[in-house]
Every structure is written in structure tokens, then in C-alpha cells.
Amino acid sequence: MxxxxxxxxxxxxxxxxxxxxxxxxxxxxxxxxxxxxxxxxxxxxxxxxxxxxxxxxxxxxxxxxxxxxxxxxxxxxxxxxxIARTFQNIRLFRDMTVLDNVKIGFHSRTKCGFLSSVIRLPSYYDEEKRVREDAEELLKMLNLDNKKHEFAKNLSYGEQRRLEIARALASExxxxxxxxxxxxxxxxxxxxxxxxxxxxxxxxxxxxxxxxxxxxxxxxxxxxxxxxxxxxxxxxxxxxxxxxxxxxxxxxxxxxxx
The missing domain is CATH 3.40.50.300 (P-loop containing nucleotide triphosphate hydrolases)
Structure with a gap:
């Protein structure tokens, strides 16, 4: 098809x-x-x-x-x-953690509106919890879960490539x-x-x-x-x-x- x-x-x-x-x-x-x-x-x-x-x-x-x-x-x-992509020259948020890099990838799929985010409604915290759990699951699948609190810039080259793929996958x-x-x-x-x-x-x-x-x-x-x-x-x-x-x-x- x-x-x-x-x-x-x-x-x-x-x-x-x-x-x-x-x-x-x-x-x-x-x-x-x-x-x-x-x-x-x-x-x-x-x-x-x-x-x-x-x-x-x-x-x-x-x-x-x-x-x-x-x-x-x-x-x-x-x-x-x-449609998601990675780049020839790796484009990560180098001074953010591995986990936060992947969480950013979920942005296009989050459902909380502006109001929920500003006044921190329960739905905001539920969404945050779901995004974190899903990000951690992706990192586990790509063998990066033990590096989730590391800064992206401290990963090896191959690990940075996997992280960029994980972030792309986060957009489903x-x-x-x-x-x-x-x-x-x-x-x-x-x-x-x-x-x-x-x-x-x-x-x-x-x-x-x-x-x-x-x-x-x-x-x-x-x-x-x-x-x-x-x-x-x-x-x-x-x-x-x-x-x-x-x-x-x-x-x-x-x-x-x-």
C-alpha cells in the first residue's frame, strides 16, 4: 500500500x-x-x-x-x-539531559492546553507523568535508560545517534x-x-x-x-x-x- x-x-x-x-x-x-x-x-x-x-x-x-x-x-x-527526521549533523540539546531531549520529542503529541499548563491543573501533571514514562520506555528500548540523567553532550557518538532517533520516535x-x-x-x-x-x-x-x-x-x-x-x-x-x-x-x- x-x-x-x-x-x-x-x-x-x-x-x-x-x-x-x-x-x-x-x-x-x-x-x-x-x-x-x-x-x-x-x-x-x-x-x-x-x-x-x-x-x-x-x-x-x-x-x-x-x-x-x-x-x-x-x-x-x-x-x-x-513524518519525523534525524539530521546528518546531530542536532540535540547538548546541555539538556538525555531524558529531557526525548521528552521534547513528545511535544507534538501532548494534549494539555495553555490554561492547564499555566495554572497547573491535574491534567497537566497527568500529562507530564505520561510523557516521562513514555520517554523512559523509549530510552530503555534503545539501551539509553542508564544514561537518562546524563547531559546529551557527554554521550558517545553512537549514543547520540540513538538519542536523536529516540527523540524522532517520540513524535509517533x-x-x-x-x-x-x-x-x-x-x-x-x-x-x-x-x-x-x-x-x-x-x-x-x-x-x-x-x-x-x-x-x-x-x-x-x-x-x-x-x-x-x-x-x-x-x-x-x-x-x-x-x-x-x-x-x-x-x-x-x-x-x-x-
Whole structure:
């Protein structure tokens, strides 16, 4: 079942098409990889999906009970519709605790109104208790519960990556976007991350779209792979199909092995 579709999506900056006429279909429950050389338009595509940029043309459709057109929606609205992301450069509140970082992720799902928060009605304390318990449960699932009172800046690199994923999961997404999750990781950490991504997909019944340069990770866990080059979609298919595509070999895989 289709959960996300891009129809002829483009974005232009000062006359330069950063992403050009992209058609893409993502099925519910898939792990989809987006690959390509540096500057190919991968992160720009994520920025379009999350509302940081609005497409110049085309449409982005999220399928729930009825199709929702994401074009022009603010990022917080798109988060509310169930799309969450992590970033290539980790963006945590470094001087806040691990627990508080995850609690912030629940903000889009809290129900208490302004009045309840200001005068501290019982519903406010009930909500606070629920958020704390849910945050602690997420940290436990991602093996960070023993670090919940640590400042985020004191975690190891791999732990910070897991914390950022935990915070994204706190918004209860149906689609999770991971922007180069293995960047900066050593081989053992990458192996652990590979298992974690698959586990998260299954545990939370998610669809995952990831940008990644580690071809072993991408080809090992993705159901479908799309390849960008200079803002253009040059291939899309199963990992085997993509690896054997002459354009991909020339534009990306060939350059990696050169």
C-alpha cells in the first residue's frame, strides 16, 4: 500500500534546479534508500518532505485515510501528520539531559492546553507523568535508560545517534527519515545500527527512508533504492537492480571505487 508519493517534484534556487522532476513511490513498511554523490540533492529532498522547503512544482502526497498534500505545509504540521527526521549533523540539546531531549520529542503529541499548563491543573501533571514514562520506555528500548540523567553532550557518538532517533520516535511517526545515520560511525557501530534500523521498522510498524553513503548498509536492509545525480533521479528499484544499472555504476558506485 502506498504511503508517500512524489509526482514530478522540483525545486529551483536562483534559477538552478536543485531537484528536478522527481517521481517516487514509497510503500508502507518499506525501508527505502536514497543514494547519490555529494551534492546530488538528497538532503534537499528530505527538506522538501519535511516542509523546510516548498517545491517549486509538482506535489508531495501522504496517504492516510485520504491523501494529504504536503506542499507548503509548515514543518510542525508535517510532523503532526506523522513524518519525523534525524539530521546528518546531530542536532540535540547538548546541555539538556538525555531524558529531557526525548521528552521534547513528545511535544507534538501532548494534549494539555495553555490554561492547564499555566495554572497547573491535574491534567497537566497527568500529562507530564505520561510523557516521562513514555520517554523512559523509549530510552530503555534503545539501551539509553542508564544514561537518562546524563547531559546529551557527554554521550558517545553512537549514543547520540540513538538519542536523536529516540527523540524522532517520540513524535509517533508513521514515516521516519534518517539522514546519513551511519556517518562517523566505526564498523561495529554501523553493524549495530543496521540491526537497529530493521528492529525499529518492525517494532514501531514504521516506513523508513534513509540517505546513506554506506553501500553495504543500504544494499543490506533496503527494499527499494532510489539514486540521485545532479538533482535528477537516474534509477530506482531493488538493491540488485540498482547495483547493476550502468548509470548508477558510472555516477556513483564507480566513483566510490575509483
Amino acid at each position: 502506498t504511503i508517500l508519493k512524489l509526482n514530478n517534484v522540483s525545486i529551483t534556487f536562483g534559477g538552478l534546479k536543485a531537484v528536478s522532476n522527481i517521481d517516487m513511490t514509497v510503500e508502507k513498511g518499506q525501508i527505502v534508500g536514497i543514494i547519490g554523490p555529494n551534492g546530488a540533492g538528497k538532503t534537499t529532498l528530505f527538506n522538501l518532505l519535511t516542509g523546510m522547503y516548498a517545491p517549486t512544482s509538482g506535489e508531495i502526497l501522504l496517504y492516510k485515510d485520504n491523501p494529504i498534500k504536503l506542499n507548503g505545509l509548515k514543518p510542525y504540521k508535517i510532523t503532526g501528520h506523522g 511517526p508513521s514515516i521516519l527519515l534518517l539522514d546519513e545515520p551511519a556517518a562517523g560511525m566505526n564498523p561495529n557501530e554501523t553493524i549495530e545500527l543496521t540491526h537497529l534500523i530493521t528492529w525499529i521498522r518492525d517494532k514501531f510498524n514504521l516506513t523508513i527512508i534513509l540517505i546513506e553513503h554506506d553501500m553495504k548498509l543500504v544494499m543490506g536492509i533496503c527494499n527499494k533504492v532510489y539514486v540521485l545525480n545532479y538533482g535528477n533521479l537516474i534509477a530506482g528499484g531493488t538493491p540488485d537492480e540498482v547495483q547493476n544499472d550502468p548509470q548508477v555504476i558510472e555516477a556513483y558506485i564507480g566513483s566510490e571505487s575509483a
